[in-house]
Amino acid sequence: MSDLILAEAILAHVKAGGRVMDVLNNLAPIYAEGERYDLACCGPFAMPWRHDAMFRIIYEEAERIERGAWRGFGVESRAYVLLRMAELALQAVEGDFVECGVFRGGSALLAATALQNVGGGVRFHLFDTFAGVPEAGLTEAERAARIGGSFDDVSLDETRANLAAFADFLDFHPGFVPDTFAGAGVGKVRYAHIDINTGQATRACLEYLVPRLVDGGVVVLDDYGWPAYVDCKQVTDDYFAEMDLPGVMALHTGQAIYVHRADARRILNF
Known part of the structure; x- marks a missing residue:
């Protein structure tokens, strides 16, 4: 409409x-x-991301480095979820941070800001081609949505510069997922943000990251609720059902979240 x-x-x-x-x-x-x-x-509901001074400072810096790719209300609420989930993940006793689909570094900046306040030797692994979404392995729906070649207005050097304040604990892994998982040195994981736009890559991320989650580890899937990325939703639902794990929680932001427990098991069949 x-x-x-x-x-x-x-x-x-x-x-x-x-x-x-x-x-x-x-x-x-x-x-x-x-x-x-x-x-x-939406509304009228409590939306602290619209007016909280500290959040606005962090968000506006992330928005600045994204150079106009972030557009207002819809991204603000998603950024707020990422910050809160990063904070929740830091309650776990161990594990690194991981982001798959970094682009210019705006969402990584959000989680890195939370992580910077804790320290303790936690690494933040960043996976991206830093050259756009590859055409290889796309489904018919993804080709129709013209996902291939998108997010190509970026470079590794630019993203490194955008995140220079956090360089001490960042590890960049440029290249095609899942190829770059080999040798990445990722051990236990407490925070994972998957924003990789294709079903094949999303499935590969889940297979690699979920088994590494510690008790209390969190996963945020950015592409879960968007019609253009329907394959991401389908592979996510399939994976959690196959693993007999609780289903992800879909949010009105288009994201989905999963909080892992060591004894997690599926109770509701959806």
């Missing part, structure tokens, strides 16, 4: 005595590869 058609529908509904939220809550869902996507609407 275009913005103009949506605006006209809202206006007609309000003139008839209805509420704006009623329109938004009753829009027809979108379907992609058999998956249903319903419109998510």
